[in-house]
Amino acid sequence: MGEKRITSHIHFLVNNLSYPKADGRKSVLELLNQIILKFPNEVLMKLSNLLFLALTLRLANDPDPTCRGMVSELLVNLFQCLTTKNSQRSRKSSQRSGPLGVFFGNTKKWLQDTEGKKKSLQLAGVQVAGILARAVGSGFQAYAGDIIPLLIDIAVHAFERNSKQRNADINTQTNNSIDENGDSEAWNLAHHTVVALTRALKASPRHTAKSALKSSGIPLATIAANGLRFPHVWVRTACARLLGQCLAVRSEAVDEKSTDWIRETALSCCAGFVTDELITTTLGEQLAKNILFLATDQPDSDIIQAIAKRLGGIARKSKPKGISAMNLVSISGEEKEPGWIIRRRSIIKVFGALVAKLEAERSIPLLSIILRPMIMATEDTPSSKNDNAPLKQLAQQVLDLIQKKVGDDHFATAYTQVRGEIMGKRAERAKRRKLEVVQDPQGAARRKRQRTQKKIVAQKRQKAVRKAIRSGELPVARKRCQSRQKKRRV
Secondary structure, three states, X not given: OOHHHHHHHHHHHHHHHHOOOHHHHHHHHHHHHHHHHHOOHHHHHHHHHHHHHHHHHHHHHOOOHHHHHHHHHHHHHHHHHHHHHOOOOOHHHHHHHOHHHHHHHHHHHHHOOOOOOOHHHHHHHHHHHHHHHHHHHHHHHHOHHHHHHHHHHHHHHHHHHHHHXXXXXXXXXXXXXXXXXXXXXXXXXXXXXXXXXXXXXXXXXXXXXXXXXXXXXXXXHHHHHHHHHOOOHHHHHHHHHHHHHHHHHOHHHOOOOOHHHHHHHHHHHHHXXXXXXXXXXXXXXXXXXXXXXXXXXOOOHHHHHHHHHHHHHHHOOOOOOHHHHOOOEOOOOOEOOOHHHHHHHHHHHHHHHHHHHOOHHHHHHHHHHHHHHHHHHHOOOOXXXXXXXXXXXXXXXXXXHHHHHHOHHHHHHXXXXXXXXXXXXXXXXXXXXXXXXXXOHHHXXXXXXXXXXXXXXXXXXXXXXXXXXXXXXHHHHHHHHHHHHHHHHO
């Protein structure tokens, strides 16, 4: 088959990447994947630019997530084939002068589009940068100095914009609705940028960390910790993974000599457990790993005490009521485990691992903080909506571990004291509720009617909230609901 005929066939397939039906696009992508894997080196080199631009266009614009995943895998295969088939020459010179050099050049141009004229190109450039780092591996170090500063600028700008918006809402005490499309672009760009930085750090740890520190002046781990407050669960999960990768790499990625940095980073991870709607099992496990690493990697007992107090306070947070307590639908369409269960389970695991790693002498002063969430979990009333039996079992196992580690005497003394405080507060609340009915019956009846009305309103909002969680726009839906409530009050 001649060169013109091959090119004509490839153009035909590329044009059909915009086929209206997703199944048709999947078939074309499968055929292109076989072409990439089996075509000779000379032919693939000539077609590489055409395939790269066409696949990048679909990566940015295809509405089907399965097709976008297939496009990502095709780009990985394309980059890996070009890298492998040019291994006879030196890797660095081959990338600079070959197709990979052209791809990196295009990616750099797209990342430099900071004026917002073509945000879709910038988003595509971020995704391609992550795919290139994943595909070329250690060869990414030749371009880390050019690509990493641009990714850092995008991430820092996104997190600073979110921080300013959050501070403005707090200062003005308003809950204005925000543009759904703009917010979607913001979290999508931030998420893919953090994913690209994580892949770059895995591919070339030293060069990536050094380039990030040189361009921003702060360690890469600090940037990741700042992103843990972004109001989207995907961005938070990606930032938690990037922070974990930085802690594993160390080098210039972290500021391990500063105790203040360790404290602030650990407390930022702890803050990720506060919002029930923005926590998943994956995020909870990654945050727990990061906190445990930061708490046990240095000998400062004050930092461990501060982390334990913060986690203990978060664990005492009451269970949500109404729609927030229900099993909601996650972004993937599956039933989402309640956030309060994920929060308590993750904190209990952190406390158990912390006691297992520390010496008994260092664990004894923490017992009054650590035992409280365990006792609350073991004596919790079963819920009709959620089965918390596994949480009780985990808490009991950790209690047995603590008792074995610190000894029966210290454990019994602390357990009795903490349980007495918990039961005393419960009795005080029950007494207060009974006295309210007797002393102010009209007020008690009014509060009961208000609770009933809230339940009715929550049921009406249930459908909208489920839809918002599926699309990943729960913060937007929440702000709109708060805005409507404020208008009704006015």
